[in-house]
Amino acid sequence: MKGVTHFIMGITVLTFIGSVMRGAVIENSLIILLGGIFGLMPDTLDFKFLVYVEKHDVVIDPDPSDVRPKEIAGKLAEAIDKAGTLKPGKMVKVQLHTMKLGPDLWQSYSLFFNKRRNEVIVNVGPHVTMSRVPSPGTEPPPDKALGVAKYTPKLIDNYGKPTPIGGFSGPSFGFLKKKDGSVEVVFIPFHRRSGHSLTLGAIFALIGYLLTGNPIIAVAIFIPWTFHIILDTFGHMGNNLFWPITKQRTAGLYLTSANNPFWNPFIVYSCMALIIWNMNRFNAEVSPLYMAFEPGTSVWLYLFLVVVIPWLIIGAIYLLYKSRVKEEKPEEVLAPMAGAAAQMATEMVTEERYEDVGERPKPSLIARILGIVVTAIILIVFAMYGGGW
Amino acid sequence: MEGLIYFVYALVGILMGSALSILPGLHIYSLAAISIILFVSFPSVDPLGMAMVFTGLLVAFAIVNAVTSTFMSTPDDSLRYSIFPNQKYLMAGRGYEASIIGGMGALGAMLILLLLAPFASLIFPVFRKLATPHMPWMLIGCVVYLLQTEWPKDWGSRAKTRFGRLKDGWASLSAGWLVFFLSMMMGFILLNMPVTSLEKSFQGAIMPAFSGFVAVPWVLTNAMSKFKVPQQNIKNTFYVSKKDMVRGTTTGFLGGMFSAYNPMISGGVGGLMASHATVTGGDIQFMVSGSAARFTYFVGGFFLIWVPFLHLIRKGLANIMVPIFSPKSEAEFWLFMAVLAISAVIAFLVLILVSRLMSKIIPRFSYRKVSFCVLAAIIALVLYFGGWAGLVIMVIATGIGLTQIMFRTRWANIMVGYFFPAMLSMAGLAAPILKILGIY
Numbered sequence: 001m002k003g004v005t006h007f008i009m010g011i012t013v014l015t016f017i018g019s020v021m022r023g024a025v026i027e028n029s030l031i032i033l034l035g036g037i038f039g040l041m042p043d044t045l046d047f048k049f050l051v052y053v054e055k056h057d058v059v060i061d062p063d064p065s066d067v068r069p070k071e072i073a074g075k076l077a078e079a080i081d082k083a084g085t086l087k088p089g090k091m092v093k094v095q096l097h098t099m100k101l102g103p104d105l106w107q108s109y110s111l112f113f114n115k116r117r118n119e120v121i122v123n124v125g126p127h128v129t130m131s132r133v134p135s136p137g138t139e140p141p142p143d144k145a146l147g148v149a150k151y152t153p154k155l156i157d158n159y160g161k162p163t164p165i166g167g168f169s170g171p172s173f174g175f176l177k178k179k180d181g182s183v184e185v186v187f188i189p190f191h192r193r194s195g196h197s198l199t200l201g202a203i204f205a206l207i208g209y210l211l212t213g214n215p216i217i218a219v220a221i222f223i224p225w226t227f228h229i230i231l232d233t234f235g236h237m238g239n240n241l242f243w244p245i246t247k248q249r250t251a252g253l254y255l256t257s258a259n260n261p262f263w264n265p266f267i268v269y270s271c272m273a274l275i276i277w278n279m280n281r282f283n284a285e286v287s288p289l290y291m292a293f294e295p296g297t298s299v300w301l302y303l304f305l306v307v308v309i310p311w312l313i314i315g316a317i318y319l320l321y322k323s324r325v326k327e328e329k330p331e332e333v334l335a336p337m338a339g340a341a342a343q344m345a346t347e348m349v350t351e352e353r354y355e356d357v358g359e360r361p362k363p364s365l366i367a368r369i370l371g372i373v374v375t376a377i378i379l380i381v382f383a384m385y386g387g388g389w
Numbered sequence: 390m391e392g393l394i395y396f397v398y399a400l401v402g403i404l405m406g407s408a409l410s411i412l413p414g415l416h417i418y419s420l421a422a423i424s425i426i427l428f429v430s431f432p433s434v435d436p437l438g439m440a441m442v443f444t445g446l447l448v449a450f451a452i453v454n455a456v457t458s459t460f461m462s463t464p465d466d467s468l469r470y471s472i473f474p475n476q477k478y479l480m481a482g483r484g485y486e487a488s489i490i491g492g493m494g495a496l497g498a499m500l501i502l503l504l505l506a507p508f509a510s511l512i513f514p515v516f517r518k519l520a521t522p523h524m525p526w527m528l529i530g531c532v533v534y535l536l537q538t539e540w541p542k543d544w545g546s547r548a549k550t551r552f553g554r555l556k557d558g559w560a561s562l563s564a565g566w567l568v569f570f571l572s573m574m575m576g577f578i579l580l581n582m583p584v585t586s587l588e589k590s591f592q593g594a595i596m597p598a599f600s601g602f603v604a605v606p607w608v609l610t611n612a613m614s615k616f617k618v619p620q621q622n623i624k625n626t627f628y629v630s631k632k633d634m635v636r637g638t639t640t641g642f643l644g645g646m647f648s649a650y651n652p653m654i655s656g657g658v659g660g661l662m663a664s665h666a667t668v669t670g671g672d673i674q675f676m677v678s679g680s681a682a683r684f685t686y687f688v689g690g691f692f693l694i695w696v697p698f699l700h701l702i703r704k705g706l707a708n709i710m711v712p713i714f715s716p717k718s719e720a721e722f723w724l725f726m727a728v729l730a731i732s733a734v735i736a737f738l739v740l741i742l743v744s745r746l747m748s749k750i751i752p753r754f755s756y757r758k759v760s761f762c763v764l765a766a767i768i769a770l771v772l773y774f775g776g777w778a779g780l781v782i783m784v785i786a787t788g789i790g791l792t793q794i795m796f797r798t799r800w801a802n803i804m805v806g807y808f809f810p811a812m813l814s815m816a817g818l819a820a821p822i823l824k825i826l827g828i829y
Contacts, residue, residue, distance in 0.1 A: 003538045004665040011530065025522045028816045032526050033533055040537055047540060048562065052554040061547065097545045104477065129477075131671055169545030261636075261668040268666040279519040290522050292515040321631075 001231045002264045003040055009231060010039015010224030012271040015278035016386030019216055025286050031220050039224035045195035054172060054190040056095040064099035064107040069122040069147025076120040077149035083175035083183045084153035089247060090177050093189055096170040104129050112162035113185060115155050122147040130167035154182040196232060197243035201225035230375055253363055253371045266311060273306045299383060392724060398438040399728045402445020407739045410454035412766060424709055436714035445732050447706055451687040452736040453743060455491045455680060459484050460747040461763055474672035482622045487676060488744040490629060492737050494680035497638030499733040506726050510697045517701060525816035531654055532805045539565050539799045564796030571789045572806030580810055581828045584778050597771045597779035601786025602803045604767050606794050612760035621748035629673055637674040640667045641681025649689030649703060653808035656686025658801050695725045
């Protein structure tokens with residue numbers, strides 16, 4: 001989920017806690033902001049600290065003036081082969097760098113693991129902007145656009161799609177040796193490990209308590225942290241819940257993706273609705289002047305009117321729009337990728353993408369429904385008993 | 390027929406606002422100062438008529454001022470959110486298109502405001518009742534969010550050691566925090582100490598600070614970059630998808646209204662937060678939402694004072710208008726809405742004309758010379774409003790603004806930093822810092 005979604009979710013869960021909200025209203029207490037800070041903290045740790053302390057076994061830093069896709073593919077295949085020789089549980093980590101050409105111009109390339117043919121495929125694309133808009137006519141000639149290299153072990157790649165590398169900083173990959181002899185591709189291995197564990201959340205909460213002696217501080221740290229992990233579990237990547245006891249991250253529930261343009265606004269909106277509900281509930285204890293509706297109003301009726309109905313309307317409009325309007329292609333500053341590079345990329349991707357879908361270790365439907373039910377139960381418990389805490 | 394005179398007043402405001410908007414570096418606070426001069430110069434004018442002049446002035450500024458930001462690259466703080474795609478378009482010979490796409494975003498925001506108007510007196514009083522006791526944590530929360538969500542801009546450190554990589558990554562982050570801190574210190578001083586004469590204290594301190602934070606650093610970097618504006622292509626038709634328009638406008642409106650409602654949160658900050666929440670992407674959505682956020686921030690802030698049963702005074706122009714005219718009836722609200730809608734359409738037409746003119750004129754001039762002329766205009770305005778003290782404030786603020794550009798940190802750090810002391814005051818936390826600084 002996006003940072004703002006985690007931030008507001010952290011604040012939302014704390015608005016259920018009576019002492020936090022009463023403190024905010026009566027004493028201008030800022031404890032509630034710990035919800036936002038620690039709701040976002042797992043990603044802050046991962047992308048501002050852990051990304052830099054990750055140790056790489058192989059660093060691939062291509063020269064933009066002389067890109068050699070075959071060499072890149074070769075180094076990746078070599079890393080996979082090396083991982084195949086390691087003890088189970090060990091990993092070879094590879095960092096791939098981007099190729100910056102100008103203030104907002106990068107040389108793009110992508111990599112793909114073709115499991116059927118045991119090949120690493122590297123495609124060099126056109127120059128792209130930070131928002132991945134390609135520049136026409138900058139595609140390399142066909143003999144310099146493609147690099148293929150063979151690897152030996154059986155590869156497990158849960159992603160199953162090419163990874164485009166353009167602007168910002170490049171991704172890292174871990175090749176993890178499994179007990180059955182296969183090698184699993186782990187995308188950005190530093191992410192969602194220690195920084196996304198319940199144990200680290202508990203350690204932060206303990207530190208907060210020891211520093212202040214206030215148990216509410218510990219709650220204001222641990223609960224938003226936990227909700228970050230819960231929200232992330234709804235995605236594909238999952239978390240490593242009990243680090244350092246557990247070593248690897250588990251698969252997510254595959255209910256949504258981190259950048260989903262529907263779920264992110266939906267959660268942010270729903271959180272805002274719940275914050276408003278709780279504001280009214282606790283404001284009423286201070287002064288009726290700060291109260292907008294009767295505190296006895298059913299929360300279910302409120303959520304139905306304020307959240308369900310508007311989002312049903314938005315959903316209906318969206319579906320209507322989708323059914324009536326064909327795919328629109330915005331005319332950005334630079335035209336979309338065209339020619340041989342586009343064709344090659346499309347052909348190579350689609351065939352494999354569908355083939356790989358079946359291999360993804362998606363959790364069972366029951367587990368996925370259970371994920372939502374558990375979250376709902378936690379929120380209901382907060383709503384019912386949080387006022388007295 | 391009697392009501393028509395108010396549209397004439399608004400038209401006067403639009404014409405004045407359009408002419409002033411083309412002046413590069415003119416900040417909304419300068420516009421507020423001009424509004425005061427207007428009122429003092431014409432005391433016999435009907436107060437409601439003067440309010441309509443203000444409306445036209447504000448709408449024209451919110452829409453037409455985008456021209457200077459696209460063609461002369463002197464964006465005000467609320468435009469920094471969307472300026473990069475505009476500049477890219479200008480470099481691709483599509484400045485006119487960028488300008489019009491932005492204008493369409495503003496018109497879209499106007500449409501949403503019209504749709505919201507019948508329900509405004511139901512919705513906003515509810516927010517006001519509920520949010521008032523929570524304002525300190527809500528505002529400080531926005532600042533915390535902005536500081537926590539700035540990501541490193543090292544583009545993948547090549548350093549061999551972990552410490553080296555950490556240092557590279559944290560270079561821009563620590564510079565961002567430094568910019569926030571310096572801006573905050575400036576805010577503590579300027580918002581709590583009279584550095585210029587009393588009658589000019591509002592314009593004399595804030596306007597030079599904002600010129601230094603935003604306009605001057607950009608003009609200086611433009612002048613140094615030897616950038617030549619390419620020939621501009623004026624197309625009569627161009628394609629913007631419905632999806633980009635709807636998503637961009639909605640996002641911008643939400644962000645702009647959030648900033649308009651909450652004190653000390655600029656349109657850019659609100660727009661940034663809304664774009665995160667709605668996962669906005671791509672240059673067109675960015676430009677549309679940026680303009681919609683800017684329009685809603687300026688106009689929406691003014692709109693709140695007209696809403697029946699709300700009468701919420703937010704942002705500069707509403708504060709200036711209150712001693713002159715205070716809206717009381719529902720009829721006045723609907724008159725305002727009608728004037729607002731027509732003013733937005735007229736301002737959009739002016740934007741088309743001015744953008745065409747700029748597209749033809751700007752490539753013929755040396756960008757460096759234009760930049761120096763802009764710099765001279767800004768200095769003249771600062772000297773007029775703030776005197777020599779204002780100029781010193783501008784120079785110091787320019788240093789902070791240049792640090793932000795050099796380290797590619799988030800510009801919003803400057804904005805929220807400047808107003809952070811006021812937020813701390815709301816939470817009762819400013820006094821100890823003021824004591825340390827010797828101000829309190």
